[in-house]
Amino acid sequence: MNIMVLNCGSSSLKYKIIAMPGEVELAGGEAQRVSPKTTEPSRIIHRVRGKESTHIVPMKTHAEAFGEVMNLLKDNPELKPDCLGHRVVHGGSRFKGSAMMDKHSIADLEKISGLAPLHNPPAVGLLKACDDLYPDLPQTAVFDTSFHATIPNYASTYALPEQLRVDEGIRKYGFHGTSHRFVVEEAARLMGKPMNKFNAVSCHLGSGGASLCAVKNGKSIDNTMGYSPLQGLMMSTRSGDLDSAIVLNLMAQHNGDPDAVENRLNKQSGVLGMSGISSDIRDIISRGDKSGDDAAQMRNTASLYVWRIRKYLGAYLSAVGNADAVIFTDTIGETMPQVRWMVCSDMEVFGLAIDSEKNDAAKELPADITAKESRVRIFAIATNEELAIARQTFLLLDKQSEKNQEQEPQDEDINP
Amino acid sequence: MKILILKTGSYSLEYCYYASEKETSLFEGRLDNYRYSASDKIALQEVLWDILKLCIDQSNGKGPDAVAIYSKFGGEAFPQPAIADKDSLLKMKSLIPRAPMQIPGALALVECCQRLMAETPIVLVFGTSFFVPLPRRETMYGLDPKSSDAQGIRRYGFHSLFHEAAAQSFNKDKETSQKIISICMGAQPEIAAIMGRSPVMVTSGITPLEGLPGHTTCGEIDPSISLILAKKFGWGPEKIDELLTRESGLFGLCGERMTFDEVFLSNDEKHRAAREIFQYRLMLSCGSALAAMGGLDAIVFSGRYLAAGKFLADWLIAQPFFHSLKKERPYEVLFFTKSLENLIAQKAAVTVLQQNNAEYNKEVS
Numbered sequence: 001m002n003i004m005v006l007n008c009g010s011s012s013l014k015y016k017i018i019a020m021p022g023e024v025e026l027a028g029g030e031a032q033r034v035s036p037k038t039t040e041p042s043r044i045i046h047r048v049r050g051k052e053s054t055h056i057v058p059m060k061t062h063a064e065a066f067g068e069v070m071n072l073l074k075d076n077p078e079l080k081p082d083c084l085g086h087r088v089v090h091g092g093s094r095f096k097g098s099a100m101m102d103k104h105s106i107a108d109l110e111k112i113s114g115l116a117p118l119h120n121p122p123a124v125g126l127l128k129a130c131d132d133l134y135p136d137l138p139q140t141a142v143f144d145t146s147f148h149a150t151i152p153n154y155a156s157t158y159a160l161p162e163q164l165r166v167d168e169g170i171r172k173y174g175f176h177g178t179s180h181r182f183v184v185e186e187a188a189r190l191m192g193k194p195m196n197k198f199n200a201v202s203c204h205l206g207s208g209g210a211s212l213c214a215v216k217n218g219k220s221i222d223n224t225m226g227y228s229p230l231q232g233l234m235m236s237t238r239s240g241d242l243d244s245a246i247v248l249n250l251m252a253q254h255n256g257d258p259d260a261v262e263n264r265l266n267k268q269s270g271v272l273g274m275s276g277i278s279s280d281i282r283d284i285i286s287r288g289d290k291s292g293d294d295a296a297q298m299r300n301t302a303s304l305y306v307w308r309i310r311k312y313l314g315a316y317l318s319a320v321g322n323a324d325a326v327i328f329t330d331t332i333g334e335t336m337p338q339v340r341w342m343v344c345s346d347m348e349v350f351g352l353a354i355d356s357e358k359n360d361a362a363k364e365l366p367a368d369i370t371a372k373e374s375r376v377r378i379f380a381i382a383t384n385e386e387l388a389i390a391r392q393t394f395l396l397l398d399k400q401s402e403k404n405q406e407q408e409p410q411d412e413d414i415n416p
Numbered sequence: 417m418k419i420l421i422l423k424t425g426s427y428s429l430e431y432c433y434y435a436s437e438k439e440t441s442l443f444e445g446r447l448d449n450y451r452y453s454a455s456d457k458i459a460l461q462e463v464l465w466d467i468l469k470l471c472i473d474q475s476n477g478k479g480p481d482a483v484a485i486y487s488k489f490g491g492e493a494f495p496q497p498a499i500a501d502k503d504s505l506l507k508m509k510s511l512i513p514r515a516p517m518q519i520p521g522a523l524a525l526v527e528c529c530q531r532l533m534a535e536t537p538i539v540l541v542f543g544t545s546f547f548v549p550l551p552r553r554e555t556m557y558g559l560d561p562k563s564s565d566a567q568g569i570r571r572y573g574f575h576s577l578f579h580e581a582a583a584q585s586f587n588k589d590k591e592t593s594q595k596i597i598s599i600c601m602g603a604q605p606e607i608a609a610i611m612g613r614s615p616v617m618v619t620s621g622i623t624p625l626e627g628l629p630g631h632t633t634c635g636e637i638d639p640s641i642s643l644i645l646a647k648k649f650g651w652g653p654e655k656i657d658e659l660l661t662r663e664s665g666l667f668g669l670c671g672e673r674m675t676f677d678e679v680f681l682s683n684d685e686k687h688r689a690a691r692e693i694f695q696y697r698l699m700l701s702c703g704s705a706l707a708a709m710g711g712l713d714a715i716v717f718s719g720r721y722l723a724a725g726k727f728l729a730d731w732l733i734a735q736p737f738f739h740s741l742k743k744e745r746p747y748e749v750l751f752f753t754k755s756l757e758n759l760i761a762q763k764a765a766v767t768v769l770q771q772n773n774a775e776y777n778k779e780v781s
Binding site: 153154155157158159160161162164165168170172222226227228230231234235238239240241242243244245246247248249251252256258259261262265268269270271273274276297300303304307308310311312313314315316317318319320321322346347348349350 | 552553554556557558559560561567569571617621622623625626629633634635636637638639640641642643644645646647648652653656657659660663664665666667668669671689690692693694695696699700701702703704705706707708710711712735736737738740741745
């Protein structure tokens, strides 16, 4: 069975076709500059078995982009998808697990678009369009939030008035769940431990967003992101944790305009805002040891980036109790040994010691970079959200076919 | 030495007449919902005059030996207490934009005291002093540093006197630099990581709103929440500030006004959520402090709500991580019982004596 995994960015559509259950990637690519107006023409970079081709085609919407990708697939019948698995950022409290998506559940998802106003609407639009264009193709949605549905109330509740907590539903949701679950499962497998007895802290350090996740008995018990992805670590352009007094101050400075402040905190802060030159921590760390006017600021940026990760790592190792592993993943976590080193060194109090040689040598992942004396294992593991989505989708379909059709499976956690 | 202590908050004025040798308060009181406004100077002077009369009654017709004016915020200008003179008052005036709710009130107190007791030394004591030398990685926010620096945006701790004295009480007799988690249980609790005499981490932010939840303050929340409220309800910064600082925390969680002692000493089921949320946040912050220091020699609780502190200490060391850590690398758990008034009086007395010595030395040379 071919599962086509779809991931909508604000102006891009990434796709992968994965044959299941063999987990073989058949094709993939990205439609870029999907927008009504672009300075450069929109295009699809399409890959089939390592061969890449570029197709310039106008694509105003994600639905059009999807149609064009399906056109490209026409020539190869063996690539024809049997099911679509959508990555969706926010499932709210309605979707606590991955779900089959029909007209009803798409409508439900649309109702909670406000929870992720930048990310959810394109995915909802695409779900609707696929449902119209290919009504026979089953669709699933795999949510960034659903792995975190197990976060206990004491960790997800903000100390706010009842009106905001209860009536407005303001609480911690947590994000990057698909990736955290994937790498934690991989680490449990590497250590030969059953997931439901596995304790870990997973560090998803992306080139854009980043979050830490505390996992106890295979379940997420905390995540550094909150109601939105702005909370927690300092990220490429997001400030991360901030005294709310600063937010209110900024609002006053921007004549009470919350959109201006939102834009500033989400798009002009973090590594970019601090360094003034790049949103990519890799650029900052590589320039940190040079001299010059901006060298101090580069060092400050790198040191704050790492310091925040360390503080949360300590917090989560305490919360998890007897951790089996600390896992680094995504672009920065996978490719930056310096970051892993700075985060893990001098953490013996947590039973954590990193091996500098293994760490520097870790090119092929997964890699175990633990020092001999370390009680907690340290891994660098490549995340693969597309594969995780394909796996979830495959499981959902499997479950669906087992069930008789009188009952509509919805809202089920497939990994109870 | 008898010291009149005046504490200004954003919403109250507290006073205490303290005998520093005997370590006892002779009398104390509090004006609630006191909010300084420029037009109120005469009213303030009358209030002070009444307090001063009480002092004189207590000390056989003599006024206080010194006045200590306590302000939570002192910024980078005050890494130590200072005698109120031209220079220090000028510095304090420059802090008005940083703490517009507190500094003008404190300045007005100084002015009134100078008028009523021209000969009595006035000592300015601040809640932020101990945290002025926090390492830069701990003070920074992930924002453009140019505008942060220009606006004085950085992290502080606000319970300096407790943290400093609690750490000192554990440090004395120790030869090496100790790693201490200092937990101050005030109405706005605060956790600091202290290595030897230097703070390396603290939970509060540019205000005490960040960090742990308090009696009515929300503590750490997603920064986007304020923006969402502004968008959805059209609320302005003042309204949201009121909600986050006056209607959140234990009050927001319990639905009634409760102190930490009340919440943690009651077995009431309806306050369980508040207890669990606070405990968990406390544990996370202790974990961060541990990571900041890379070790632990002692956890010291201090502050007004020590009964809650004792409950929390028992809870914390029973948690799996801190329990097994205690077995592997034993650390002490201590309670520092001195009151804020005691600590302010000590600081004030020392500052006055230093000033006298300095003047004496000047005259001699």
